[in-house]
Amino acid sequence: MFADLPRWSGPLPVLWDSTVTQRVGRLLDGDVKVAWFYGQPDTSTxxxxxANVVEAVxxxxxxxxxxxxxxxxxxxxVLSVVPRLDAIVLARHRYGGHVRRLAATAERAxxxxxxxxDDLVFDTSYADLVxxxxxxxxxxxLDWDVWFSYMGRLNATLRLCEGALTTNQTLRTALSRHLPTGSVHVxxxxxxxxxxxxxxxxxxxxEASGYARTGPVTIGYFSGTPSHVRDFTVAAPALARLLARDDDVSIRVAGFLDDVGPLEEFRDRIEFVPFMHYVDLQRSIAEVEVNIAPLQHNAFNVCKSDLKFFEAAVVGTWTVASHTPSLDRAVTDGVTGRLARDHEWDGALAEAVDLARDTQRYAATMRAAAEHAHDAWAWDSVAGPVREAISAHLAGRAQLAKGSPTSPVASS
Structure with missing residues (x-):
């Protein structure tokens, strides 16, 4: 484990500490005004x-x-402000009375x-899979009631919309079945x-310490949300075999996981870390030598984004992850991280432990990976894709309003 890493020195940020008046004032400052609506602020979606998108814009x-x-x-x-807006984004926002009023006001204006x-949760035909x-x-x-209600209400919101934003090409394809051609943007x-x-x-x-580490090599599983609990089973057998043959390996589990399956006999070598603020989470990820992101291979998980990789890469921690389209694009296999099919976890974990013990090789590897991650997933880098997506949609809308037979949106 990497020890003696710095803690965040300032107050932990609260993403929803501004007032409605402050936010309206900032919204009306720009030439193109876009409002994002979300049910209730949380630390995930x-x-x-x-929040990240608004900050970057x-x-x-x-x-x-x-x-x-x-x-x-x-x-x-804020209904009175709606006519002054150029676009509204309903982010995973369930249909209800307020959304209905918002949509009616927007339509009139x-x-x-x-x-x-950011997930395949807008189509009830996938409820069984979810x-x-x-x-x-x-x-x-009751579980069926909850998920059909949740996904059905999201679908009702989707039906109010003429376009969409999403995290990756896989979700873009899924959303495109519900929206006009070319109206979904990544x-x-x-x-x-x-x-x-x-x-x-x-x-x-x-870097300054030369990646100095102490104690056993620690493999971290940072589940984030309860939706990843089943995914741990993909890697758990290989982890158990690794612990059985190597006494100098331990596990850190953060978030929502209690049933460790085949790892139960090694529970004394597992550190359970409670859910924590996302800034503190970065330090917890930075302390471990290996981060794992196992995923069951199904239509729900192949829509997942690459955040489990880049959250680790930016703190200089190696990741072993399952294959998904997003992770396949994000990770240069064997160079910035390791991608593993279900039958490859034993080998991938063994390679990761060997890498962690070779401090010089680990340092050189993670230096390049971290530099790339800080550039590719920089906090303000999302502003460009947002501007391009909104501008393309508004331009296409304007052409359609003029009766043009073609639209730039359709070719985006």
Missing amino acids: FRYRV NSDRSGAMSAAWFSDDDIPS GVPLLFDT MDSLGRDPSVS VPNVLNRVQQDHSRELWQAK
Whole structure:
């Protein structure tokens, strides 16, 4: 484990500490005004798909575009502002009375609605798959009620929209079945400013120490949300075999996981870390030599983004991950991380442990990986894709309104 890494010195940021008045004021500053709506702020989807995006858009000093976020409860207070907007993004926002009023107001004002999602949860035909992926008991009627209600309400919101933003090409394809051709745009997940600043501080501390480590090689599993609980079973047998043959390896589990399956006999070598603030999480990831991101191979998981890789790469930690389209694009296999099919986890973990014990090779490898990650997933890098997506949609909309037979949106 990498020891003595710095802690974040300032107050831990709260993503929803601004008032509605402050946010409206900032929203109305730009030439193109775009409002993001999300049910209630949280530390998962809201952070990556709303707060990070708004922060990046507003960092552009040209004033070409301004943004703000609002919750479901804020909608009655901001309806009067809707006619002054250029677009509204409904980020994984379930249909309800407030959304209905917002949509009606936007329609009267001619303001387009765009959907945003980071998961395959907007089509009830995938409800069985989602239930299986989450390990829900199919005999429990309440679980079916919850997931059909959740996914059905998201679909109802989607049907109000004329376009969408999403995290990757796989989800783009899935959304395109519900929306006009060319109206779905990829806006990737990226870090936020504080997350990246602290990650750079952690990585540079490891660089300064020569990646000095102490104790056993630690493999970290940072589940993030309960939706990853079943995914751990992909890697658990290989982890158990590794622990059985190598006494100098331990496990760190952070987040939502209690049943460790075949690792139960090694529970005394597993550190359980409770759910923590995302800034503190970066330090926890930085301390381990190996980060793992196992995923069951199904239609739900192949839509996952690459954040489990880049959250580790920016702090100089090696990742072993399952193959998904996004991770295949993000990871240069064997160079910036390791991609493993289900039958390859034994070999991939053994390689990772060997790499961790070769300090010089680990340092050189992670230096290049971290530099790439800080550039590719920089906190302000998402502003460009957002501007391009919104501009393309508005331009295509304007051409359609003029009766043009072709639209630039359709070729995007």
